[in-house]
Amino acid sequence: MELVCPAGSIPALKAAIAAGADAVYIGFKDDTNARSFAGLNFTDEKAQKAIQLARSGTQSSKATKIFVAINTYPQANSWHRWQRAVDQAAQLGVDAIIAGDIAVLDYVAQTYPQINLHLSVQASATNRESLEFYKNNFGIRRAVLPRVLSMAQLSHLSKTSPVELEVFGFGSLCIMAEGRCYLSSYVTDQSPNTGGVCSPPKDVQWSDTPEGQETHLNGVLIDRFKADEKAGYPTLCKGRFEAGGDIYHALEEPTSLNTLDLLPELKAMGISAIKLEGRQRSPAYISQVASIWRQAIDRLDLPTNAATHNAKQDQQWHATLAELSEGHQTTLGAYHRPWQ
Amino acid sequence: MQLSLGPVPYFWPKQQLLDFYQSMVTQPLDRIYLGETICSKRREMRWQDWLDLARFVESHGIKAVLSSLTLIEAESELKQLTKLCKQDEFLVEANDMGAVNLLSQQGKPFVTGPAINIYNGRSLRLMQNLGLERWIMPVELSKSSLGDTLQQAQELSNEPLPETEIFAFGQLPLAYSARCFTARQRNLAKDDCGFCCIETPQGINVTSQDGEQIFTLNGIQTMSAKIYDLCSEVDSLKQLNVQSLRISPLVSGTSEAIHKFKQAIDGTATENGDAIPLMDLSNANRVCNGYWFGEPGMDLHRQ
Numbered sequence: 223m224e225l226v227c228p229a230g231s232i233p234a235l236k237a238a239i240a241a242g243a244d245a246v247y248i249g250f251k252d253d254t255n256a257r258s259f260a261g262l263n264f265t266d267e268k269a270q271k272a273i274q275l276a277r278s279g280t281q282s283s284k285a286t287k288i289f290v291a292i293n294t295y296p297q298a299n300s301w302h303r304w305q306r307a308v309d310q311a312a313q314l315g316v317d318a319i320i321a322g323d324i325a326v327l328d329y330v331a332q333t334y335p336q337i338n339l340h341l342s343v344q345a346s347a348t349n350r351e352s353l354e355f356y357k358n359n360f361g362i363r364r365a366v367l368p369r370v371l372s373m374a375q376l377s378h379l380s381k382t383s384p385v386e387l388e389v390f391g392f393g394s395l396c397i398m399a400e401g402r403c404y405l406s407s408y409v410t411d412q413s414p415n416t417g418g419v420c421s422p423p424k425d426v427q428w429s430d431t432p433e434g435q436e437t438h439l440n441g442v443l444i445d446r447f448k449a450d451e452k453a454g455y456p457t458l459c460k461g462r463f464e465a466g467g468d469i470y471h472a473l474e475e476p477t478s479l480n481t482l483d484l485l486p487e488l489k490a491m492g493i494s495a496i497k498l499e500g501r502q503r504s505p506a507y508i509s510q511v512a513s514i515w516r517q518a519i520d521r522l523d524l525p526t527n528a529a530t531h532n533a534k535q536d537q538q539w540h541a542t543l544a545e546l547s548e549g550h551q552t553t554l555g556a557y558h559r560p561w562q
Numbered sequence: 563m564q565l566s567l568g569p570v571p572y573f574w575p576k577q578q579l580l581d582f583y584q585s586m587v588t589q590p591l592d593r594i595y596l597g598e599t600i601c602s603k604r605r606e607m608r609w610q611d612w613l614d615l616a617r618f619v620e621s622h623g624i625k626a627v628l629s630s631l632t633l634i635e636a637e638s639e640l641k642q643l644t645k646l647c648k649q650d651e652f653l654v655e656a657n658d659m660g661a662v663n664l665l666s667q668q669g670k671p672f673v674t675g676p677a678i679n680i681y682n683g684r685s686l687r688l689m690q691n692l693g694l695e696r697w698i699m700p701v702e703l704s705k706s707s708l709g710d711t712l713q714q715a716q717e718l719s720n721e722p723l724p725e726t727e728i729f730a731f732g733q734l735p736l737a738y739s740a741r742c743f744t745a746r747q748r749n750l751a752k753d754d755c756g757f758c759c760i761e762t763p764q765g766i767n768v769t770s771q772d773g774e775q776i777f778t779l780n781g782i783q784t785m786s787a788k789i790y791d792l793c794s795e796v797d798s799l800k801q802l803n804v805q806s807l808r809i810s811p812l813v814s815g816t817s818e819a820i821h822k823f824k825q826a827i828d829g830t831a832t833e834n835g836d837a838i839p840l841m842d843l844s845n846a847n848r849v850c851n852g853y854w855f856g857e858p859g860m861d862l863h864r865q
Binding site for chain 2: 295296297298299301322323324325328329345346347348349350351352354355356358359369370371372375378397398399401402403404405407408409410411413415416440442443444445446459461462463464465466468469472473474556559560561562
């Protein structure tokens with residue numbers, strides 16, 4: 223099972239490689255990828271350097287793969303940027319392009335048939351027929367699945383999927399079918415599909431009021447925190463709203479996905495890769511999270527009884543991951559049926 | 563310019579739904595989309611009921627199109643989707659690429675709903691090559707984006723373009739999740755939901771803590787709280803060669819909306835006449851049109 227780690231900068235990439243990532247996914251410095259934040263991502267020169275660093279390997283002299291996410295939806299007047307991104311990735315000789323828009327997928331398949339195509343989570347493929355569609359038409363080798371399937375559904379899909387499957391292991395939790403969520407553009411003028419960003423930082427306002435600290439997104443009150451509560455980033459689906467007379471997290475609490483406990487099952491199903499979310503995270507975060515997941519994946523190859531007396535290690539890993547999580551709590555998300 | 567009625571996104575008792583369509587077939591509609599697009603657990607209407615309803619609609623001279631479920635996760639849902647795509651009586655609106663695959667492999671023409679991501683002219687032509695004959699633009703895209711898309715598609719080929727339908731009225735479909743938010747509001751597990759969304763015929767309103775209406779919970783779907791209304795934009799829609807406008811059903815006021823659009827299309831609405839006002843600007847907290855102008859969807863753009 224491959225460990226696919228995020229990197230939004232060269233130091234983060236180095237941290238991921240040092241922690242034992244099998245592959246690192248990056249994006250270019252524009253809106254062609256779904257983490258289009260200021261100060262993040264790779265210029266052509268930095269991407270070149272990333273490839274060199276990944277190819278040179280670590281002490282164990284193993285090369286790390288580089289995937290490039292070109293996974294937002296180009297509009298007609300900006301198509302040239304997506305085309306340029308694909309050309310650039312091809313020139314760099316990346317190990318895979320991660321894309322969701324069918325025009326981008328088609329351009330890669332027609333122009334660079336030798337490049338591995340991975341279907342982005344933004345394409346929102348959740349079933350066998352959808353995966354067949356992308357395989358038949360664009361020859362995708364792998365698909366990253368949206369965070370909407372239960373373990374039973376995933377298990378079934380893994381038996382019938384025409385392509386390799388990659389699933390999210392840890393990080394910020396999208397609770398909507400990715401690529402089909404416009405909450406962000408409804409309140410701001412950008413969504414992951416159009417602007418490569420959800421709940422964009424440019425629209426965030428923090429303010430102290432007599433009622434407590436408030437977070438707004440483009441003027442809409444997302445949450446209000448009491449003195450003893452830690453104010454979180456105003457991601458729209460994690461806000462506290464009023465519905466049916468109650469004020470609560472109507473969609474989801476601030477929490478991160480953590481599937482560490484599901485790892486043995488995911489491996490048994492034949493899942494090809496585990497993806498860690500977080501290209502916007504610091505090198506220190508990536509180092510900590512990636513090394514835990516590296517150890518957890520490697521541990522699966524130990525004799526079966528060895529895993530059973532690792533409860534203490536599990537506890538430490540969970541504590542560290544919770545500390546690094548949104549709202550200091552984690553969830554199994556949709557994998558765990560009662561969450562739904 | 564044609565008028566379409568989108569699928570009912572809410573869960574209504576069977577009789578209420580049938581009564582609704584009984585009145586809709588007398589409306590000046592060219593096309594009615596039918597089917598459960600949100601949750602496969604909603605089974606007031608069985609497969610045969612939908613087919614019967616589609617035949618009833620067509621017996622009134624209105625074209626019926628069957629709309630597919632949007633989020634397909636379970637094997638049972640895939641089976642139902644296969645059945646839908648295999649029938650030959652009615653055109654299908656694909657709301658998931660799985661449906662596009664099933665239809666295109668049989669060489670059948672199809673329509674794509676607003677949850678199919680066609681964001682540019684290249685994608686539009688690709689889908690057309692697979693059998694697309696009409697597309698509903700994703701709701702978050704604007705007038706200028708539509709213009710660019712159609713122009714790009716025209717530059718790519720001399721083929722006539724597929725028909726364009728625009729979501730022009732109703733609560734906007736904004737997101738789909740594995741989680742049921744209606745059950746969550748009731749503190750019920752999804753597997754034990756008791757089909758409680760049948761008690762909320764137009765969803766559950768979500769407001770911010772300072773009272774601003776934001777979203778609507780409709781089972782696993784999140785919708786806008788405001789009504790998207792492009793009635794005052796009929797001229798710009800015509801200029802872009804949009805062939806069809808979609809009215810998304812509401813629990814009440816759907817007929818009024820259809821008439822309002824019909825008048826706007828026919829040019830029979832007069833400023834001082836007895837026509838229904840195109841857009842009640844005093845009701846800005848209930849109406850929005852921002853997406854069409856490339857602005858936040860919930861905004862109301864005033865010229």
